[in-house]
Amino acid sequence: MNPIRKRRLQLIVFALAGVVATAAVSLVALRQNIDHFYPPHRIVSGDAPVEVRIRAGGYVEPGSIEREAEGLGVRFLLTDRAGASFQVAYDGLLPSLFKEDQGSIVVGRLAEDGLFKADQVLARHDENYTPPELKDLDTIP
Amino acid sequence: MRDPSFYIWSAYAICVLVLACIALRPLASLRTAKRRARKLQNxxxxxx
Amino acid sequence: MVSLSTIFHRSGSSRFFFQGSVAWIRWLYVAGILLLVVGMIWGLFFAPADRLQGESARIMFVHVPAAHLSQLVYLAIAAAGVVWLVWRMKLVDICMTALAPIGCALTGLALASGAIWGIPTWGTGWVWDARLTSTLVLFFLYIGLIALRGALAGNQRAAMAVSILALVGAVNIRIIKYSVDWFATLHQPGSITLGGPPAMAPAFLWPLAVNVLGFHALVAGAALAAMRAELVQRDARTDWVRSVLNVGPKQAP
Structure with missing residues (x-):
């Protein structure tokens, strides 16, 4: 490689290293805001702002879904499967993938008493793809 | 949302359409480029 | 025996590329179309439904290869950008020009098929989570590359600008890849990872593999074909194009 080309290559490497460093720093700075949702432990610990429109997410606690006698109202618990959980109240149609033990994202406001009033519920799918015949298995062999 | 098959078909149709564009566009532009080059050379x- | 450096220099020659690529393009198109026909029929009619997503899981067979290729094509452009900045090879510049619209179309396809999957599965076609947003940024980067190429007069200046933008934007590919691990995203983490068993039953894995291979072949073929078109367009006045196209008086032997 001749000297001119070598210098060009060095310049590129330096410029790239600079860009990567800048991006890394800004990502770390943004990290607080770029997360799509607050996990249950941050809702429980009081990290999440009250009465501000936020997103929160977790797994639907099995057996916690209570439907109101009239209308579409529903209440359920979202858990991180590690002890922390919070209750969500929602009035509307649930996505078809919304099921017990599945991930869910809720958009809405956290009330002072810790109840999350959702105006939108999204189902979160995990990375597992399993045919229906294997539904009894927890993991793919 | 009631009938998911519509969504599946639309996804595949869009995919085939985009892939056809990706595959055919270079062939078409090669023809054009060749025709122009011929004209220019003449x-x-x-x-x- | 042809030495490596001869191959390197010859492949840099426009005429050698123009004539040598014909057979490659033909086979890549044939292989790509065959694989995609098999893969799509397999994915649509023979692969099982997912136990939770149901039939919508079939969208994955076109979404995953489109998203994968959209990132791979960008990495190829960025690598070509490094080579152009150091060696100023014309064919490499042509390669960047040819790849940008292909990558743009693939990114659009990934976003569209993802939205179609998201509507029945998540309950929404679009959210501003890190994975989706960084993919949208990729789409804009491609548009930027195409616009820069069109806006700057003179191949050298345009190639310089495109190379630099491609290199800087390559950071975004890392962000797309790791967004699902670094941040709490609505998008699920990758099902297929290096150094771990895939989180996908073999019944899904096989048709997906066929489609991914088909996408690779078709995109590679289309890229070579687009390079040929760009090459003739740029070199329209040169002697090699005249002799390849068989126009005008033949040169004396």
Whole structure:
């Protein structure tokens, strides 16, 4: 490689290293805001702002879904499967993938008493793809 | 949302359409480029 | 025996590339179309439904290869950008020009098929989570590359600008890849990872593999074909194009 080309290559490497460093720093700075949702432990610990429109997410606690006698109202618990959980109240149609033990994202406001009033519920799918015949298995062999 | 098959078909149809564009566009532009080059070369020959 | 450096220099020659690529393009198109026909029919009619997503899981067979290729094509452009900045090879510049619209179309396809999957599965076609947003940024980067190429007069200046933008934007590919691990995203983490068993039953894995291979072949073929078109367009006045196209008086032997 001749000297001119070598210098060009060095310049590129330096410029790239600079860009990567800048991006890394800004990502770390943004990290607080770029997360799509607050996990249950941050809702429980009081990290999440009250009465501000936020997103929160977790797994639907099995057996916690209570439907109101009239209308579409529903209440359920979202858990991180590690002890922390919070209750969500929602009035509307649930996505078809919304099921017990599945991930869910809720958009809405956290009330002072810790109840999350959702105006939108999204189902979160995990990375597992399993045919229906294997539904009894927890993991793919 | 009641009938998911519509969504599946639309996804595949869009995919085939986009892939057809990706595959056919270069062939079409090669034809155009060749035709223009031929015209240009003929002009150059005429001027010489 | 042809030495490596001869191959390197010859492949840099426009005429050698123009004539040598014909057979490659033909086979890549044939292989790509065959694989995609098999893969799509397999994915649509023979692969099982997912136990939770149901039939919508079939969208994955076109979404995953489109998203994968959209990132791979960008990495190829960025690598070509490094080579152009150091060696100023014309064919490499042509390669960047040819790849940008292909990558743009693939990114659009990934976003569209993802939205179609998201509507029945998540309950929404679009959210501003890190994975989706960084993919949208990729789409804009491609548009930027195409616009820069069109806006700057003179191949050298345009190639310089495109190379630099491609290199800087390559950071975004890392962000797309790791967004699902670094941040709490609505998008699920990758099902297939290096150094771990895939989180996908073999019944899904096989048709997906066929489609991914088909996408690779078709995109590679289309890229070579687009390079040929760009090459003839740029070199329209040169002697090699004249002799390849068989126009005008033949040169004396």
């Amino acid at each position: 002009q150059l020959v005429d001027h010489a």
